[in-house]
Amino acid sequence: MSVSHIHSPETERTAQGKPVGAALVSGHGLGLTFGGRQILENVDIAVHAGEIVTLIGPNGAGKTSLARLLLGIIKPTSGEVIRAPGLRVGYVPQRFPVDPTIPLDVGRFLTLGVRARRTAVKSVLQEVGAVHLIDQQIATLSGGEFQRVCLARALIGMPGLLVLDEPAQAVDYAGEIHLYELIAEIRKRRRCGILLISHNLHVVLGASDRVICISGHVCCEGVPESVASHPEYARLFGRDAGKAVAVYRHHHDHEHTLSGEVKCGHDHD
Amino acid sequence: MIDDFLLRAGLAGLGIAILTAPLGCFVVWQRLAMFGNSVAHCGLLGVALGILLSIDLTVGVIIVSVALAALLIAMQGQKALPQDTLLGILAHAALAAGLLAATMLGGARLDLMGYLFGDILAVSTADLVWIFLGLIGVGGAMLWLWRPLLAISVHEEMAAAEGVRVMAVRAAFMLLMAFTVALSIKMVGILLIVALLIIPAAAARAFAATPEQMAIGAAGVSVLSVIAGLGMSLQFDAPAGPSIVLVMSALFAAAVPWLLLRKGA
Numbered sequence A: 001m002s003v004s005h006i007h008s009p010e011t012e013r014t015a016q017g018k019p020v021g022a023a024l025v026s027g028h029g030l031g032l033t034f035g036g037r038q039i040l041e042n043v044d045i046a047v048h049a050g051e052i053v054t055l056i057g058p059n060g061a062g063k064t065s066l067a068r069l070l071l072g073i074i075k076p077t078s079g080e081v082i083r084a085p086g087l088r089v090g091y092v093p094q095r096f097p098v099d100p101t102i103p104l105d106v107g108r109f110l111t112l113g114v115r116a117r118r119t120a121v122k123s124v125l126q127e128v129g130a131v132h133l134i135d136q137q138i139a140t141l142s143g144g145e146f147q148r149v150c151l152a153r154a155l156i157g158m159p160g161l162l163v164l165d166e167p168a169q170a171v172d173y174a175g176e177i178h179l180y181e182l183i184a185e186i187r188k189r190r191r192c193g194i195l196l197i198s199h200n201l202h203v204v205l206g207a208s209d210r211v212i213c214i215s216g217h218v219c220c221e222g223v224p225e226s227v228a229s230h231p232e233y234a235r236l237f238g239r240d241a242g243k244a245v246a247v248y249r250h251h252h253d254h255e256h257t258l259s260g261e262v263k264c265g266h267d268h269d
Numbered sequence B: 001m002i003d004d005f006l007l008r009a010g011l012a013g014l015g016i017a018i019l020t021a022p023l024g025c026f027v028v029w030q031r032l033a034m035f036g037n038s039v040a041h042c043g044l045l046g047v048a049l050g051i052l053l054s055i056d057l058t059v060g061v062i063i064v065s066v067a068l069a070a071l072l073i074a075m076q077g078q079k080a081l082p083q084d085t086l087l088g089i090l091a092h093a094a095l096a097a098g099l100l101a102a103t104m105l106g107g108a109r110l111d112l113m114g115y116l117f118g119d120i121l122a123v124s125t126a127d128l129v130w131i132f133l134g135l136i137g138v139g140g141a142m143l144w145l146w147r148p149l150l151a152i153s154v155h156e157e158m159a160a161a162e163g164v165r166v167m168a169v170r171a172a173f174m175l176l177m178a179f180t181v182a183l184s185i186k187m188v189g190i191l192l193i194v195a196l197l198i199i200p201a202a203a204a205r206a207f208a209a210t211p212e213q214m215a216i217g218a219a220g221v222s223v224l225s226v227i228a229g230l231g232m233s234l235q236f237d238a239p240a241g242p243s244i245v246l247v248m249s250a251l252f253a254a255a256v257p258w259l260l261l262r263k264g265a
Helices: A063-071 A106-110 A118-127 A143-155 A173-190 A201-207 A224-228 A231-237 A241-249 B004-029 B033-041 B043-053 B057-074 B083-109 B112-117 B125-154 B156-161 B166-188 B193-205 B211-236 B240-261
Strands: A025-034 A037-047 A052-056 A078-083 A089-092 A161-165 A193-198 A210-214 A218-222 A254-256 A262-264
Touching: A025 A063, A037 A052, A037 A063, A037 A193, A037 A210, A037 A218, A052 A063, A052 A173, A063 A161, A063 A193, A063 B156, A089 A143, A089 B156, A106 A118, A106 A143, A118 A143, A143 A161, A143 A173, A173 A193, A173 A201, A210 A224, A210 A231, A218 A224, A218 A231, B004 B033, B004 B125, B004 B166, B004 B193, B004 B211, B033 B043, B033 B057, B033 B083, B033 B166, B033 B193, B043 B057, B043 B083, B043 B112, B043 B166, B057 B083, B057 B166, B083 B112, B112 B166, B125 B156, B125 B166, B156 B166, B166 B193, B166 B240, B193 B211, B193 B240, B211 B240
Parallel strands: A052 A193, A052 A210, A089 A161, A161 A193
Antiparallel strands: A025 A037, A025 A078, A210 A218, A254 A262
């Protein structure tokens, strides 16, 4: 199936694509200073059930810091984070090296945080297409395999909110498209809110309901089309970045080269 | 007919072996060998404190070890110096202060060698009581902390996002380490205690597929080493602590080929 940009019909939305109603997690006027350096300034953000919000921004823009604030791992210097009561969170951090000194198979890795039967472990691994890995030691997994396993681990606690930090970092281009299709499917099936962090713009935007572009502060936000054509976005990522996004929408008409460039079978105006 | 002192030594050794094995796994996984070393080096200062206050020397060691752990927990946030440098400074300062204080306070009465290298054959019934209370207390706490500790060892932030109170769990583990090291000093001594933590765990890594297997394997290696080491000590009239550590090292050396053959190692 293709990554398409579908608003769930039952969710009412404002013109910027924001759902109306209570958020799963929201940050209000968030500021973060670390070691005398201002990392984030006056950031407002909210993630609602059933939507995929993508956080984009250049390196050092504070994307991961913002996610860590929303997750409650660190405390903001100013502003506040509000989480829906009883909210369960699944978190896939940026690619990390698995310590081979800890003997740990995939099944056990999934149940570190929650207790679950083997059938439940199998079914969640099935969902991400990694059930054959259940008895493999995690230190032996490839980048793409490990990413899927981490996703399964985040899902096993039945989270209301998924936070995925650069989930496609260790994955090749084709694998990346697959992964985003998978994420879109998970959202559809589980109705959870998803906060996605990425700098791989062209693939991510297609799967998002709402894009927030940050660089220490919120530069622009809205539905993917409006962000892609926003002057702030062009300033941060270069003028051609928006074009690549537009092209991805009709990806049946073109092929991707190995370097990730897009070959088109038709003209653009 | 087994002599009383030998029975006490055996029981103390087995108690310590089982106590240190699971802690040792986390020492290996979280790279805390240097921390263990520092706590151990403070032991002598605890002995001096015990003499000074005329209290049970084990209590003195526990007080100083726990104080060091608290100091380290408080300094965890600083980034100006690497953790191992800081630990090294504290360890050697404490060892130097402990050596001076123990010599001056204890004089000829104090068996300095006994504290540096351990004297398991001199374990008293009171020491045995301490060790088994420790086994119950620390063992129970480890069972309770096992899952969150494991989650933190794999990925601290992921654990934090899932609701593990990372700082509290870390602090609790450091206190357990301090307590365990304090209890073990009498047996293998300040200079060899870290061996008891890391060598059995390292040897068990070669054959373990799960964290629990590694902990149980480490306990097995440890128990075997205590029995064989004590036997060796009796046979050759050798000091017990070094004998036990040497047997452990031999077992580890025997496991090395398997360690190297592991997939993904």
